Structure formats: C-alpha cells, structure tokens
Amino acid sequence: MCLGIPGQIVAITDEGRLMALAEVSGVRREVNVACIADGPLAGLIGEWALIHVGFAMSRIDALEAEKTLEALRDLGEAQEALAAMAEGQRALEGRG
Amino acid sequence: MKYASEFRDPLAAKVLLAEIARVADAIGATKAKPVHIMEICGGHTHAIFRYGLDKLVHEGVEFIHGPGCPVCVLPMSRVDECVQLAELPGVIFTTFGDAMRVPGRRKSLLQAKAAGCDIRMVYSPLDALELARRNPGREVVFFGLGFETTTPSTALSIQQAAREGLANFSVFCNHITVPEPIRALLGDPDMLLDGFIGPGHVSMVIGTHPYDFIAQEFGKPIVVAGFEPLDLLQSVLMVLRQIAEGRAEVENQYARVVPEHGNPVSLAAIADVYERRPSFEWRGLGEIDASGLKIRAKYAAWDAEEKFAIGYGAGPRVVDEPEGCACGAVMTGRIKPTACPQFGKGCTPEMPLGALMVSSEGACAAYWQYGGARAAAE
Ligand code: SF4
Numbered sequence: 001m002c003l004g005i006p007g008q009i010v011a012i013t014d015e016g017r018l019m020a021l022a023e024v025s026g027v028r029r030e031v032n033v034a035c036i037a038d039g040p041l042a043g044l045i046g047e048w049a050l051i052h053v054g055f056a057m058s059r060i061d062a063l064e065a066e067k068t069l070e071a072l073r074d075l076g077e078a079q080e081a082l083a084a085m086a087e088g089q090r091a092l093e094g095r096g
Numbered sequence: 097m098k099y100a101s102e103f104r105d106p107l108a109a110k111v112l113l114a115e116i117a118r119v120a121d122a123i124g125a126t127k128a129k130p131v132h133i134m135e136i137c138g139g140h141t142h143a144i145f146r147y148g149l150d151k152l153v154h155e156g157v158e159f160i161h162g163p164g165c166p167v168c169v170l171p172m173s174r175v176d177e178c179v180q181l182a183e184l185p186g187v188i189f190t191t192f193g194d195a196m197r198v199p200g201r202r203k204s205l206l207q208a209k210a211a212g213c214d215i216r217m218v219y220s221p222l223d224a225l226e227l228a229r230r231n232p233g234r235e236v237v238f239f240g241l242g243f244e245t246t247t248p249s250t251a252l253s254i255q256q257a258a259r260e261g262l263a264n265f266s267v268f269c270n271h272i273t274v275p276e277p278i279r280a281l282l283g284d285p286d287m288l289l290d291g292f293i294g295p296g297h298v299s300m301v302i303g304t305h306p307y308d309f310i311a312q313e314f315g316k317p318i319v320v321a322g323f324e325p326l327d328l329l330q331s332v333l334m335v336l337r338q339i340a341e342g343r344a345e346v347e348n349q350y351a352r353v354v355p356e357h358g359n360p361v362s363l364a365a366i367a368d369v370y371e372r373r374p375s376f377e378w379r380g381l382g383e384i385d386a387s388g389l390k391i392r393a394k395y396a397a398w399d400a401e402e403k404f405a406i407g408y409g410a411g412p413r414v415v416d417e418p419e420g421c422a423c424g425a426v427m428t429g430r431i432k433p434t435a436c437p438q439f440g441k442g443c444t445p446e447m448p449l450g451a452l453m454v455s456s457e458g459a460c461a462a463y464w465q466y467g468g469a470r471a472a473a474e
Contacts, residue, residue, distance in 0.1 A: 050300070075143060083193075
C-alpha cells in the first residue's frame with residue numbers, strides 16, 4: 001500500500017473525472033491522474049508514472065520504471081499490488 | 097557476503113560498502129559504539145532485511161527501525177472501531193487488505209468478515225467510490241489509512257464524492273503524518289539516534305522541507321532515499337559523510353522521484369480536505385501531538401466519524417495494548433524484536449499478537465521472515 005508501482009498510461013477514459021487506463025505489469029486498470037496532469041490529458045498517453053492505490057502520483061522515465069519494478073518484484077511488493085488490484089475488482093463484483 | 101550476489105550491480109554495491117566502512121572507521125564507529133541510523137519507512141525496513149544490508153554494512157553502523165509502517169502503528173481501539181462500523185446494518189466496509197489481520201480487542205477485520213460482516217478488500221478508495229455508486233441502498237465506508245503517500249488519494253476521493261453528491265459514501269479517516277512522530281522520538285531523552293534515512297514516497301508528496309527541523313532544531317542529518325538496495329547504501333553513506341564533516345542537513349538521494357517542494361496537486365487536496373487533530377494515538381508510541389488528520393467540517397457528510405459518531409467523533413479513548421507485547425519498545429528502537437518475550441512464541445505472522453508482526457514492513461515480521469534463523473544464532 002505504501003510503495004507505488006510503475007504503470008504506463010495507455011488511454012484516457014474520463015476527461016472530466018481525470019481518469020485514465022494504466023497498464024501495470026500486463027494488467028490494466030483505471031487510475032486517477034489528477035496529480036500528474038499539467039496540460040491536455042492526451043499528452044499523458046505513453047507516459048510512465050508511479051501508481052499508489054489507484055492514483056498516478058509522480059511521472060517517472062521508462063528506465064526508472066523498469067528498475068523500480070525489478071526492485072518491487074524482489075521485495076514481493078509487485079505481486080502484492082497486483083493481487084490487491086484483483087481483489088479490488090472482486091470486491092466491486094460483490095465476490096470480495 | 098552471502099547476499100551480495102543478489103545485487104544487480106554487485107560492483108557498485110562493493111564500492112559503496114567499502115566507502116561506508118572507510119567513513120565509519122574515520123568517525124570511530126565500532127560494534128560496541130555504533131552509529132545509530134533510523135530508517136523511518138517500513139518499505140526501507142523490508143528492503144534492508146531482504147538484501148541483508150544490516151549485515152553487509154560496517155559493523156559500526158546500526159539500523160533502528162522506525163515507526164513508518166501505517167499498519168504497525170494502528171492501535172487496537174482503531175481496529176475495534178472498524179469492526180463496530182462493519183457490524184452496522186447496511187454497511188459495506190472497505191479497506192486495504194493490509195489491515196485485515198491486525199488484531200483488535202474483540203476480533204480482527206478478517207474474523208469479522210468470517211462472522212458475516214460485509215467487508216471488502218479494495219485496492220483503491222476509487223473502488224470504494226464505485227461500490228457506493230453501484231449500491232445506492234447501502235452505506236459504503238472506506239477505511240482511510242496510511243501516511244502522506246495515501247492521504248491525497250483519500251482526499252481526492254472525498255472531493256469526487258462531494259462533486260457527485262454521493263451521499264452513501266464516507267471515510268473513516270485515520271491518516272497520519274511522518275514528521276510528528278520523528279519529532280516525538282527526537283524529544284525522547286532515551287533515544288540515541290545519529291541520523292535518518294527519510295521515506296521516499298511520502299516525500300514525493302510532501303517534499304523535503306517538512307524535515308528541516310530535524311537538521312535545524314535537533315542537529316541530525318537526514319537523507320531522503322529510494323528503496324532499491326543501492327539507493328539505501330548510497331543514503332547511508334551520505335548520512336555518515338554528514339556526520340564525519342560535522343554537517344546536519346536534509347539531503348535528497350531520491351531526487352529522480354522526490355521534488356523539493358512535493359506534489360502541488362496532492363498538497364492542495366490535503367489542505368482542502370483535512371485539518372490536524374490536536375493529538376492522535378499510535379500503537380506503541382501513545383498520543384502524539386498534531387500527528388493525525390481529521391476531515392474538515394465542510395466535508396462532514398463524508399466523514400464516517402461524524403456520520404456514525406465513532407472513534408474520535410465519540411470522544412477520548414483509552415490507550416492499551418495486549419499483555420506481554422513489547423511493540424512500543426521495538427518501535428522506539430529500545431529493543432530488537434527478538435528481545436520481545438512473545439517473538440516467535442505467542443506472536444508469529446500466522447497468529448500475530450502485535451501489529452509489527454502483521455505487515456511485511458513491520459520490524460518483527462521482517463526479522464521473522466529474513467532474520468529468524470540468523471537471530472536465533474546470535
Ligand atoms: S514480537 Fe509481536 S508482540 Fe513482540 S514486539 Fe513484535 S509484534 Fe509486538
């Protein structure tokens with residue numbers, strides 16, 4: 001929950017609510033991009049960000065994203081974050 | 097050097113370790129008289145154990161594991177209140193999974209769920225918002241937990257709920273802040289700290305200036321660090337160099353992610369949604385002045401404390417801890433986890449007694465996972 005996980009913004013889903021689709025280790029989920037938006041949202045597509053509990057908190061470059069993901073995998077935190085995302089999805093469907 | 101092979105860049109690690117040893121010798125640090133460096137963040141504690149950094153560095157450098165794991169500092173009474181909320185008819189209680197196994201006085205959230213409460217583990221407060229939209233006939237309560245890294249996400253979610261007029265969503269706000277417990281620790285005359293490794297992701301939100309008092313008022317060095325092993329070694333070296341040169345400054349080793357002034361959008365959301373409580377209870381540390389956040393009156397409709405008259409909303413509470421638990425002494429660095437009479441006996445990750453055993457970022461769980469055999473041999 002405390003360590004962010006790198007994700008790449010792949011699409012804007014709701015301009016008004018500042019929501020985008022991010023891909024994290026092959027898993028896609030909707031994230032809020034308010035904290036990294038500093039212009040038209042379309043400019044975020046392709047960018048990498050550290051994602052904390054569903055919010056893109058800081059832009060990072062692709063190399064930093066890769067190194068961070070490796071470190072998170074070592075710590076078991078990447079797996080934990082992905083499991084939490086899946087759990088969140090189940091919760092929405094009432095199976096949590 | 098059994099762990100060193102795990103470094104992706106063993107040569108760089110070797111160079112840093114040699115330089116750490118040189119500076120540690122130069123300042124006269126020995127096993128008997130070590131330099132005490134506190135890593136504040138639980139993520140750092142986890143990484144230090146994962147890579148065995150505490151064993152790799154010069155023996156005159158001792159890590160003290162700080163209070164920076166939000167699950168670990170969660171008092172029992174807080175868990176009890178969560179269970180109480182979850183037991184209210186019609187409530188869907190949502191929480192990060194990390195909090196599920198923290199013991200309460202009656203039961204943990206996991207036990208409450210097994211007993212039939214509608215408790216859902218979510219990844220994000222956004223999931224809780226969506227649950228509220230999909231279940232207009234139910235009250236969805238989100239357990240807002242964590243330091244400055246997760247604080248903005250809850251604030252932005254409350255703002256979103258307000259914009260939508262989502263009346264069946266509320267937050268049980270138990271967000272806490274990093275600088276205040278550090279101030280409390282530094283004010284404790286028993287505490288022997290020579291320097292700090294500052295939290296990377298918290299600082300990404302708040303910047304580096306909130307730590308200025310550590311250098312200016314208390315004369316201690318602090319280096320904000322990333323959590324890769326080389327980041328941590330580099331930061332230890334930066335702290336030692338400050339000590340060697342008689343400097344006390346706030347330095348930023350993680351500038352590639354941490355801006356000096358933090359993230360303006362996050363800070364604005366925090367300022368809009370929360371105010372400071374006069375004091376807040378921490379497990380093992382007691383009440384600490386101005387260390388907790390409360391939802392401002394203008395967002396009272398989304399404040400579970402106000403809506404359900406619970407927690408601080410119901411007045412002052414008693415501070416108490418389970419029998420025989422040494423969490424407080426461990427958290428303040430007075431004793432190592434292995435010195436707790438419950439360690440590995442009444443308290444294991446499967447059956448935690450204290451919160452430091454629950455999260456992988458807690459000092460006791462880290463000792464158990466990576467250091468159990470090692471500690472037993474000591
Ligand atoms: S071993 Fe358990 S009871 Fe003892 S300090 Fe650690 S978490 Fe607390």
